[in-house]
Amino acid sequence: MINYFTIEFLKIRTYKTVWILLGIFILGFALGGSALESMLNKTITDNTSGSLIPLPGFSLYLFPSVWQNLFFIAGFVKLFPGFLFVMLVTNEFTHDTIRQNVITGMSKNQILNSKVVMAISIALITTLAVFLIALTNGLIHKTPEIPFRTLFQKLEFVPAYFLEMMTYLMVCLFFALTLRKPIVAILSMLVYSIIAEPIIAYKLGASMNQFLPLKAAANLIRIPRTTLMEFFGYEFQEYVAGKDILICLAYCILFYFVLRLIMKRRDL
Amino acid sequence: MKETILEIQNLNKRYGKIHAVNDLSVKIKQGQIYGILGPNGSGKTTTLGIILGVINADSGSYKWFGQTPNAATRRKIGAILEHPNFLPYLSAKENLKIICQIRNVPYQDIDRVLQIVNLSSRSRSLYKTYSYGMKQRLAIAAALLGDPGVLILDEPTNGLDPAGIAEVRALIRKVASTDKTIILASHLLDEVQKICTHVLVIHNGKKIQSSTVEEIVNNGYKVEIEAADFINLRKSAEESPFIKSFSGEGNKLLCTLEEGKTAEEVNQYFFSKGIVLKQLNPIHQSLEQHFLALLNDD
Numbered sequence: 001m002i003n004y005f006t007i008e009f010l011k012i013r014t015y016k017t018v019w020i021l022l023g024i025f026i027l028g029f030a031l032g033g034s035a036l037e038s039m040l041n042k043t044i045t046d047n048t049s050g051s052l053i054p055l056p057g058f059s060l061y062l063f064p065s066v067w068q069n070l071f072f073i074a075g076f077v078k079l080f081p082g083f084l085f086v087m088l089v090t091n092e093f094t095h096d097t098i099r100q101n102v103i104t105g106m107s108k109n110q111i112l113n114s115k116v117v118m119a120i121s122i123a124l125i126t127t128l129a130v131f132l133i134a135l136t137n138g139l140i141h142k143t144p145e146i147p148f149r150t151l152f153q154k155l156e157f158v159p160a161y162f163l164e165m166m167t168y169l170m171v172c173l174f175f176a177l178t179l180r181k182p183i184v185a186i187l188s189m190l191v192y193s194i195i196a197e198p199i200i201a202y203k204l205g206a207s208m209n210q211f212l213p214l215k216a217a218a219n220l221i222r223i224p225r226t227t228l229m230e231f232f233g234y235e236f237q238e239y240v241a242g243k244d245i246l247i248c249l250a251y252c253i254l255f256y257f258v259l260r261l262i263m264k265r266r267d268l
Numbered sequence: 269m270k271e272t273i274l275e276i277q278n279l280n281k282r283y284g285k286i287h288a289v290n291d292l293s294v295k296i297k298q299g300q301i302y303g304i305l306g307p308n309g310s311g312k313t314t315t316l317g318i319i320l321g322v323i324n325a326d327s328g329s330y331k332w333f334g335q336t337p338n339a340a341t342r343r344k345i346g347a348i349l350e351h352p353n354f355l356p357y358l359s360a361k362e363n364l365k366i367i368c369q370i371r372n373v374p375y376q377d378i379d380r381v382l383q384i385v386n387l388s389s390r391s392r393s394l395y396k397t398y399s400y401g402m403k404q405r406l407a408i409a410a411a412l413l414g415d416p417g418v419l420i421l422d423e424p425t426n427g428l429d430p431a432g433i434a435e436v437r438a439l440i441r442k443v444a445s446t447d448k449t450i451i452l453a454s455h456l457l458d459e460v461q462k463i464c465t466h467v468l469v470i471h472n473g474k475k476i477q478s479s480t481v482e483e484i485v486n487n488g489y490k491v492e493i494e495a496a497d498f499i500n501l502r503k504s505a506e507e508s509p510f511i512k513s514f515s516g517e518g519n520k521l522l523c524t525l526e527e528g529k530t531a532e533e534v535n536q537y538f539f540s541k542g543i544v545l546k547q548l549n550p551i552h553q554s555l556e557q558h559f560l561a562l563l564n565d566d
Contacts, residue, residue, distance in 0.1 A: 003369065010366045015357050091355070100353035103320045104370045104410075105343035268322040 004114040005121065007101075011088070018084065025080045026129045032077075033060055033070060033137065061134075061141040064153035068224040068238060070134040071161040074126070075221055078165055079193070081122050082172045083186060089115055089176035090185050099268040108263040115173055116256065123165035131158055160220045160240040167217040167248040170255040177259055213255075216247040270297040272334060273418055273449045274319065279328035281314055281473075288314040289325070290473035296451065296466075298417075301444050303464035303481070304453040305559060311473035312453040313350055316422050320347055332418075343371045346411030347420035351427075352403040356396035360387060360406050363395055364413060373414035381409040385439065401432040408439065419443065422453045437463065461485065461555040469562055476562055484558050491531050494520045494547035495538070504541045520547070 012018045037060045060069045092098045098111055106114070138151065172189060179185040193214055201209035209215050222237040274296040281289040289311045296302050306312050317323035319330050321342055332341040354363040364378045382388045385405040390398070398406065404427060411419055424440065425433040440463055444450055454460055460467060461481060469477040495501040498519050505514050505521055510533070514523040525534065531550045538545055 007366060007369050010362060010369060011355060011358070014359065014362055015355075017357070095355055096351075096353040097355055099322050099349070101366075101370060102322050102339075103342065103347050103349055104367050105339050106370055107321075107339035110339060265324070267317070267324055 001117065004110070004117040008114050008118045008121070011092075011097075018088070021080070021084050022125070025077070025084075025126075026133075029074065029077060029130065030133045033073065033133065036060070036073070059141055061137040063138050063142060063146050063150040065224060065238075066134050066138040066141075067154045067157040068221060070130055070137075071157045072221045072224050074130045074161060075164060075218055078126070078168050081126050081165070082168055082189065085119060085122055085169055086172050086176045086185050086189060087182060088118065089173065090180060090182040093180040094182060102268055108268075109260060112177075112256070112259055112263050115177070116170075119166060119169035119173060123162050123169060126165055127158060127162040130161060154238070156240050157221055160245070163245065163248050163252075164217045164220045167213060167251050170252050171213050171217075174255050174259060178262060210244070211247060213251045216244055216251060219244045220248060270299055272296070273298050273300075274330065274332055274451075275334075276315075276319065276330040277328055279315065279318060279330060280326045281311075281318060281323065282326055287473050289318065292328070292470065292473070292475055294468055294475065294478055296449060298449050299447050300466050301450045301452065301464045303460035303467040304451065304470065305455065305457065305460055305467055305555075306453075306470040307455060307563065310470050312470065313422055314473075315470070316347075316349055316420055316451070316453060320345070320349060320420065322349070343414075344416050345418045345420060346413065346416040347422075348407045348411055348424060349420075349422050352407035354395045354403070354406065354410075357394060359392050359394055360398070360409075361391045363406070364410060367410050367413050371414045377413055377415075381412045384412060384442075385409040386435070400427045401429060404428055404432070404436070408436065412443070416448075418449045418451070420451045420453075423455075424452070425454070425456065425459065433459075457554075457556040457559050467555070469559060471563055481555065484555055485552055490522060490524050490551040490553065491534050492520055492522050492547070492549040492551055493534065493538070493545050495543050495545050497543060500541075500543055501538070504538060504543060508537060510537075522551070 060066065060073075092101075101111060102108060171193075175185045175189045175192070179188055197212055197214050201212055201215050204212070210219055220240055225236045225238060272295055274294075276292055276294045279289050279292040280287075292311075292315060304312050304315070314323060318325045319332070319337070321337065321339070330337060333344070335341055354360075355366075358366075360382070361378060364381070365375055367373075368375050368378065378391075379388065382391050385408050387402060387405055387409060390402065395403070395406070404424065408421070408424060411421070421440065425436050428436060437459065440450065440452070444463065452460065452464060464481050467477070467479065467481050467484065468475060493501065493505075498516075501521060502516065505511050505523060510526045510529045511523045512526055514521045516522075523534070531548055535545060535548055
């Protein structure tokens with residue numbers, strides 16, 4: 001396990017593009033949250049200026065809802081670490097280094113395992129980054145009325161986001177390892193996640209589409225309660241459902257074993 | 269008895285209609301420098317790809333060191349397959365570290381192999397800044413990491429300039445003198461003749477010959493003979509059961525012998541006919557001539 005991590009880490013350690021992309025993602029997320037908050041508040045105040053019902057401004061960053069708020073938003077931008085991951089994996093086909101790694105002494109299973117370890121690392125880094133951003137902002141916005149124990153409430157969204165990221169990255173890995181060409185894999189991933197799966201999801205209906213991989217991943221963290229949405233009579237789910245966890249775990253395991261089979265059969 | 273390093277049995281691989289490897293069997297023992305010869309597209313690289321675990325064979329089997337091959341047996345083999353494969357955005361040294369990590373070789377070994385291929389001064393440059401010759405040399409350095417007992421070199425002088433070719437050749441000789449087993453695929457016959465002890469000739473995926481280089485080069489099937497009595501010499505040559513053909517040049521005859529016949533037997537034969545040979549020269553056949561003849565026959 002540690003050896004897999006070391007091998008993969010050596011491949012990106014001095015690869016500046018990776019660190020720049022990761023940095024932009026984290027920084028963008030840290031700043032983007034605040035921008036989004038003020039934008040939403042401004043929309044609300046603009047739209048309700050003439051309204052009879054006064055709507056209070058809202059904050060993304062109050063404990064304990066900050067966890068669900070930020071991890072929910074982070075769910076939308078998981079595309080970026082996903083691209084990074086697909087790029088890193090397909091790069092190794094472009095430069096034939098996967099082939100060389102097998103010649104050098106890795107088995108095809110070990111190659112797959114090392115990529116899964118890379119996915120776990122990316123999921124951990126992004127989860128940790130969002131966690132720290134949420135924690136910092138939560139502490140900054142904490143008022144004396146908010147009891148300190150709320151800090152530890154609803155922390156279930158942290159591991160839930162990790163699982164969401166992991167499920168997403170396993171789908172990415174599937175595209176990367178089967179299609180191999182960077183552009184083809186990234187475009188297919190895009191088409192699948194933005195066009196194909198949403199259409200299938202729409203046709204299947206809510207009772208069935210929860211079993212689709214990306215839908216299941218997105219379902220882990222549902223839309224957080226906001227006064228605005230409450231106003232429209234939306235029903236909120238402020239917990240992580242066990243059923244969604246099971247579907248995601250099942251997908252991660254399924255993708256792993258399907259990829260094992262594909263790797264075994266194909267020539268490199 | 270030397271240990272068998274590699275044993276290939278009835279290997280087959282098809283790509284659609286093309287039979288890339290056709291019922292290939294070969295045994296390679298420790299210390300042999302085995303040249304694999306064949307024209308482009310004859311199945312050399314496919315065969316090496318199979319024994320290196322990156323291509324699945326359709327049927328047949330192979331064993332490394334008498335064991336069923338797996339990732340661990342590959343770690344005892346240093347190999348270059350086709351072109352050098354490294355990550356362009358990493359330095360040479362970083363690329364070699366990955367290989368060390370996979371093979372469980374200490375990083376200190378990197379300096380040693382870089383020195384061997386003469387790249388020490390450029391170890392921190394990004395791989396993408398390397399010339400093709402440097403890339404090829406780095407690939408050889410990577411194969412040497414951990415000092416494996418077996419080296420597989422697929423066209424190691426491909427794309428090199430004359431100086432580079434000479435350098436790589438000297439390098440292979442240096443390594444070969446240390447009782448390592450080397451498998452060298454090449455279509456440069458001169459290279460194989462100069463370096464190898466054994467040779468396997470494949471054409472259209474099939475083995476058409478496997479023997480020692482000495483056997484091919486020394487067992488030249490041609491001798492040049494000369495005698496005072498040229499007319500009788502000619503007549504006897506015509507009557508000989510083992511001289512396939514001959515051509516005259518001055519007082520000399522150049523005879524092509526049946527396979528397995530030696531200069532000694534030629535001498536004996538003419539002596540029994542009452543002709544004393546003034547001169548008897550076995551003509552050494554180059555691997556190239558032999559190879560071309562083989563391909564023509566096939």
